[in-house]
Amino acid sequence: MTFLPDSFRNRLALLFVGLALLVGLPTYLYLDHVYAARLIRDRGEALRDLASAVAAVLGENLRERQREIELLAQTPLYRRAPLDSPDFQASLERVQESYPQYSWIGLADPQGTVRAATGKLLVGKSVAQRPWFINGLQGSFFGDLHEALLLSKLLPQAEGQGPVRFIDFASPVFDESGRVRGVLASHAHWRWAAEVVQVMTPHDAESNALDVFIVNQDNVVIYPEGQEKALLAPDKAAFNSRAYSTGGWGDGVSYLSATAQVREIIPGQHLGWRIVVRQPTARTLADVRDLQRVVLLALVGATALFLVLAWWSASRFSRPLERLAALAHRIEAGDEKTRLEVTDAPQEIRGLAAALQDMADALLSHQEALAQSNAQLEEKVSERTAALAQANAELHQLARRDALTSLANRFAANERLQDEFLRMRRHGGSYGLLMLDIDFFKRINDTLGHAGGDEVLRHVAATLRTLVRESDFIARVGGEEFMVLLPESSLADAARVGEKIRAGIAASQPPIDRQVTVSVGVALATPEQEDMDLAVRQADTQLYRAKEAGRNRVAGGPQSAA
Incomplete structure (x- = not known):
């Protein structure tokens, strides 16, 4: 360091300046590159989330309008x-x-x-x-x-x-x-x-120069009105590799943009609409620029302050501090037995040396204890987390699954009924409900024993899975009683499925040497019903009618209601 001035005062002043620059400049450069890129990424993802939300609401609104016309017809x-x-x-x-x-x-x-x-x-x-x-x-x-x-x-x-x-x-x-x-x-x-977009647009969109556009399949802005020729949205290919894109819109301004596709309203009729949200890149980075100015001013101020303090204290503390620094460097190098003792220093320096020595001893002791404690704690947390996850998974499975047939049980059926009923009350429509009972099941148990009865129950459950849609829900709700829930179905649809199930089970090959049949009760849940159990009770009533009418039949369809 022969290029530095000989006096300790000058050296210490330059050291403080160097420390200020060493801390401040990386911070400034970090804000200019890493933090700016992270802000662009976070803001781009936020714009993507906003575009997705607007696209979802717009698509749902369109679907509701189409559904109104279909239901009216x-x-x-x-x-x-x-x-x-x-x-x-x-x-x-x-x-x-x-x-x-x-x-x-x-x-x-x-x-x-x-x-x-x-x-x-x-x-x-x-x-x-x-x-x-x-x-x-x-x-x-x-x-x-x-x-x-x-x-x-x-x-x-x-x-x-x-x-x-x-x-x-x-x-x-x-x-x-x-x-x-x-x-x-x-x-x-x-x-x-405009009403849909205004509802979904954040209240501070104008102050943040945030724009929301609806773009058609020809990549032309169709909302807001009057923008069709003024702006052309970024091409879809700009978003293929990530959720957002930066670039110009033909007006000389760089924008951060995100897009989301509006889902199909009717299967097979794809309009190709997209929601595009944009914000000027300069506005996105405005906070970064402001923070950079604050850091730069703080860096200049801190450097000046360090110069003054270093100039004042260097002459008083030079030799004791140099000796204390030399001893500290020995500890840093691995010589933990070195003692921080400065006998010819002022009382404050001696107190500092004693405090540093105590701190070094305490840190070394705490470091060893902390390392051992962390290892034990991590092992216990890992063991207990794994045990808890396994117990929760087993409990969830046992609480909602029938052990014999692997179908949903009464508890799971009640949960699904409540969810479907609330969805129907909120969005309209209806759903069908079938209650099934195996005919003469007591005779099967009496003749073949409970093992034979269990085989019949498993056979009926397996056959039911093949006779309904993947979106339909099947549960065993009693000894030989089953429930089938048919979302988005009419009474006629439910009756057809009931007949399909009745005929399918009657024609199946059971694991016993006699035919197995079921009686089916049909009911329809509608938004006018105040109680989700009403449809269940109606289906049970129709099931008893089917039993009384001779079994192996379906009751409760449109013809039965007439």
């Missing part, structure tokens, strides 16, 4: 009433009142003539060439965003200012025999997209 009025019935007009007006974003709802006959519509708009007009009618004859249809110049001229002035854009929802209307008797369609005003 399945009501008795639309299946049975003459197409010239005035009841259609009142029905359509009620639906529009419940969801004002429906700018137009109409019913067209199979030839494409509008027979009823909200506001009587287009009644008597032909829509045979409209995509929603052509596709609606074939099945449920969800149309992409488009302008409706003809309809916009007929709408009230408040809606008709400028080009009006709609999304089409259509569903065929069938009569009782399954023939198409028309197409029910609605045009939803595109302004609902």
Whole structure:
């Protein structure tokens, strides 16, 4: 170190400056590179999460609108009433009142003539060439965003200012025999997209320059309105390798962007919409730049302060500190027997040396004890964690699984019933419920013993698994009684499944030399029911009817109810 000034004061001052730079500059560089990159990554993932949430809500909203049209088309009025019935007009007006974003709802006959519509708009007009009618004859249809110049001229002035854009929802209307008797369609005003996005957009989006866009399959922004030609969103390929991307949007500004795909509303009809969320990269890194300025100012201030303190204290503490430092370096090098003793130093330095010696002794002792304690603690934690995980897994399995048939038990059935009932009350729809009982099971037990009865129970459980959908739920809820829950099913659907199960078990090859049959009770749970056990009791009642009617039959379907 011959290049440094000879005086200790100067050397100590330069040392403090070096220490300040050694601490401050890596911090500054860390903020400029590592922390900035981490902030970009975290913010990109946050934008990805926001885009996913908006996409999920938008997709669910679209699905709800499509489901409304499908359910309306399945009501008795639309299946049975003459197409010239005035009841259609009142029905359509009620639906529009419940969801004002429906700018137009109409019913067209199979030839494409509008027979009823909200506001009587287009009644008597032909829509045979409209995509929603052509596709609606074939099945449920969800149309992409488009302008409706003809309809916009007929709408009230408040809606008709400028080009009006709609999304089409259509569903065929069938009569009782399954023939198409028309197409029910609605045009939803595109302004609902703004409402969905505004609800999901954070309250501080404007202050953070955060933008949310809806992009179609042609990579063109379709929301907000008026941005179609002003901005082109980043291509999908920019997001293939990670959840976010950085780059320009053609306006000379670098953005941090994230995207999420809007799920299919109807299987096979893929619109290719995406939600893209962006924020200027400069705004994302604004906090980093501010922190860098604070660190730089703190570094300069600390350096100046260190210079003053070093200059003042160097002459007083130079020799004792140098000796104390030399002894400390010996301990650092591994000579733990060295004692920090400075006899010719001021009282404060001697006290510091004694304190450092005590601290070194305590640290060495604590280090050994801590290492041993950590090893023992880690071993105990590992053993107890593994035992607890195994016990929890076994307890969960035992509490919800029937040991004989490996089906769900009564406890698991009650949990599933509650979940399905709450889902139905929240989203609408219905679900079917089947209660099954093995016919003359007591005779089987009396003749073949409980071992034979157990074989029959396992056989029936295995056969049931092959006769229902993967989404259906099967449980053994009693000795020879089983329950089957059919989500998103009508009463007719449930009756068909019940007959399928009855016939399948009757035709199966049981492990005994006699035929095994079941009686089935059918019930339907609907949102109007206040008690989730009502459908269970109804299915049990129908099961007793099937037993009383001779067994090996299904009771409770539409024909039975009639």
